Amino acid sequence: xxxxxxxxxxxxAELARKYFPNPPYFRVPLPTANKIVPKLDKAAPLWVDLCxxxxxxxxxxxxxxxxxxxxxxxxxxxxxxxxxxxEERIVEKFVSSLVDEALKLKPKAISVPQLAHAKDVxxxxxxxxxxxxxxxxxxxxxPLPLVILPVILTQPVNLKVERDKKLSVLTKCYTQxxxxxxxxxxxxxxxQLGTGNFETTRxxxxxxxxxxxxxxxxxxFHTAGPxxxxxxxxxxxxxxxxxASALGAGFQYYRSGQRASTPTPRVALAPLRRWAxxxxxxxxxxxxxxxxxxxxxxxxxxxxxxxKQHSAFRVDPKLHKxxxxxxxxxxxxxxxxxxxxxxxxxxxxxxxSAHVIGSPLPxxxxxxxxxxxxxxxxxxxxxNCL
Numbered sequence: 086x087x088x089x090x091x092x093x094x095x096x097x098a099e100l101a102r103k104y105f106p107n108p109p110y111f112r113v114p115l116p117t118a119n120k121i122v123p124k125l126d127k128a129a130p131l132w133v134d135l136c137x138x139x140x141x142x143x144x145x146x147x148x149x150x151x152x153x154x155x156x157x158x159x160x161x162x163x164x165x166x167x168x169x170x171x172e173e174r175i176v177e178k179f180v181s182s183l184v185d186e187a188l189k190l191k192p193k194a195i196s197v198p199q200l201a202h203a204k205d206v207x208x209x210x211x212x213x214x215x216x217x218x219x220x221x222x223x224x225x226x227x228p229l230p231l232v233i234l235p236v237i238l239t240q241p242v243n244l245k246v247e248r249d250k251k252l253s254v255l256t257k258c259y260t261q262x263x264x265x266x267x268x269x270x271x272x273x274x275x276x277q278l279g280t281g282n283f284e285t286t287r288x289x290x291x292x293x294x295x296x297x298x299x300x301x302x303x304x305x306f307h308t309a310g311p312x313x314x315x316x317x318x319x320x321x322x323x324x325x326x327x328x329a330s331a332l333g334a335g336f337q338y339y340r341s342g343q344r345a346s347t348p349t350p351r352v353a354l355a356p357l358r359r360w361a362x363x364x365x366x367x368x369x370x371x372x373x374x375x376x377x378x379x380x381x382x383x384x385x386x387x388x389x390x391x392x393k394q395h396s397a398f399r400v401d402p403k404l405h406k407x408x409x410x411x412x413x414x415x416x417x418x419x420x421x422x423x424x425x426x427x428x429x430x431x432x433x434x435x436x437x438s439a440h441v442i443g444s445p446l447p448x449x450x451x452x453x454x455x456x457x458x459x460x461x462x463x464x465x466x467x468x469n470c471l
Contacts, residue, residue, distance in 0.1 A: 087320070088330040088417045089132070091311050093117075097332040098124035100407060104414035109306075109327055110194050114341065115187050116152035122190060130193040135183045137198035137215065138237045139342025141165060149342035156182045168200070168211045173218070176211070180218040184226075194231040194306075195223075197262040201237040201272065201340055202251055209254050216262035223263070231306060233266035234259050236298075237340065239273060243282075243290035252297050259301055266306030267298050268329065275337040276315045277359055277462050279455030284465040288315060292469060295324040311336055314358070314436075314466040321420060321432040321470060330413060333406030336360075350398070350405040352391060353412035356384035358439040359462035360409060362451040368395060370450055377446070384442050433470035439463035 086108045090101040093114065098121050101111060110132035113121050118133060125131075139149050140162045153159045158179030161167045167175075180198055187195055198215045200208040216234075223232065236255050242248045259267065271291065276283065295309055310316035310329035313336040320328040334348055351360045352367075361367060371392055378385035391408075398404050423431035443460030455461050 086414070086417070087421045088328050088414075089308050090330055090332055091335070091338075092121055092125075092332065093335060095120055095124050096403065096406070097121070100332040100410045102126065104410050105330065105332075112329070113190075114149075115183065116149045116341070118190055131190055132194035132196070132231075132233065133187040133190055133192040134196040134235070135187060135198040136196075136341035137162075137183070138201045138235065138340045140200050141168060143342030144344040147342050147344070153342070156186075158182075162211075165207070169207055171211045171214050173214060176214045177218040177221065180215060181222045184219070184222045188226065192230045194233055194266065196268070197232060197234045197258065197264055199235045199237065199258065201239050202254065204240045212254065212258050213261060216258040216264075220261060220263045231266050232262060232264045233268050233306065234262055234264040236267060236269035237338070238269070238271040241271065241273075241287055241290060242294045243286045245293075248290065248294050248297065251294070255298070256301065265303055266308075267301065267304065268308045269295065269298060270310055270312075270329070270338045272338045272340055274312065274315070276312045276466075277336070277456060279458060279461035279465065281455065284468045288318070288465065288469045291315060292319065292322070292324060295319050299324055311338055313360070314462065315469075317417070317420060317432060318429075318466055318469050321428040323425070323429070328417065330417065333408075333410035333413075350402055351409065352394075352398070352405060353409045354391070354459075355387050355412050355416075356439060357443045357459055357463060358416070358436055358466075359459075361449050363398065363405060364451040366450040368392075370447065374446055429470050433467055436463045436467035436470065440467055 086105050088105060089108055089110055089112055090105045091112045092098050092101055102125060110130050111125055112132040112134055114134050114136045116136055136149060143150055156179060158175045161175050162179060183198055197219045199212050242251060299307060307325045308327045308329045309319050309325050311331040316328035319325045349362045352363045353360050371388060375385055375388050420428060420432055440460045440463040443463060446459040448457040449459055
């Protein structure tokens with residue numbers, strides 16, 4: 086399995102074991118790793134993320150805050166003044182304590198502690214100092230895990246001037262931390278919304294950004310996401326080595342320590358290569374779609390199979406996540422089976438078929454805005470495959 090499962094809970098770990106066997110790494114957050122890791126195989130290759138991106142704004146009642154409050158320097162890392170003019174001694178102790186906790190898990194990969202990239206330069210100084218402190222702490226660690234630099238964006242990188250600023254900072258942090266891997270994600274990008282500028286501006290900007298990241302020296306690992314489809318486009322085009330994957334939910338990255346929300350249950354619409362909210366309005370829509378499709382249409386059979394699961398979903402809401410995780414793993418596997426040189430063409434054709442199926446269908450009543458158009462997700466991704 087080429088995808089990297091991003092595990093946030095014990096139920097995620099169970100789905101990862103079932104549908105994402107033998108990935109390069111299982112990415113686990115350090116603050117809750119002790120709850121998650123026992124649910125994985127003992128030999129599971131762990132990528133432990135130090136989750137410093139929760140600073141300086143976080144939910145004080147979160148598991149993240151409870152864990153981080155025991156790390157020396159936590160209070161200082163919450164102060165805007167300290168972040169703009171950090172003290173090396175405090176930062177080194179903070180980083181060393183985080184690394185000590187992470188190394189107890191014997192990870193195969195470990196993240197450099199980094200704050201999210203702000204719109205301005207306010208986090209640049211602390212991120213560079215965190216990178217240097219991390220390299221100092223890891224100097225004599227053997228065996229050395231793969232060092233991965235997180236690049237967590239909070240603003241689009243549509244314009245070259247925006248990308249160049251971020252690339253300048255991340256290149257310095259990459260070098261100073263002795264990283265050999267990069268994980269980049271835009272935490273404000275939900276790529277199934279159907280927003281009008283996605284196919285012409287937002288997605289192309291991210292493609293160019295990752296293309297530039299790919300030119301970093303000695304880069305051995307490069308991932309993006311979790312997203313729904315942009316990560317797969319980046320992978321198919323060869324801009325990243327591995328796509329990051331959520332586990333049935335969470336196909337948009339949320340910074341560490343943020344207040345958790347209860348999402349509306351969703352289902353994967355396999356023929357359309359998208360998901361939809363499984364509200365009361367959704368199921369009559371699905372019935373109308375089944376009635377409109379030809380009896381021998383493969384899409385009709387797939388929709389009928391989904392319809393059969395309605396009663397089970399009502400009894401056990403957790404099955405929504407499993408249905409999505411199963412579809413997504415199968416989708417990733419189908420793309421991985423294509424030769425690397427023709428993977429982008431394969432994904433283009435796959436999404437083109439979904440676009441054709443979805444074009445004549447009625448709007449999905451459980452969605453909002455342009456996401457109501459059944460074909461919009463496949464079309465926007467398709468237009469960026471080649």
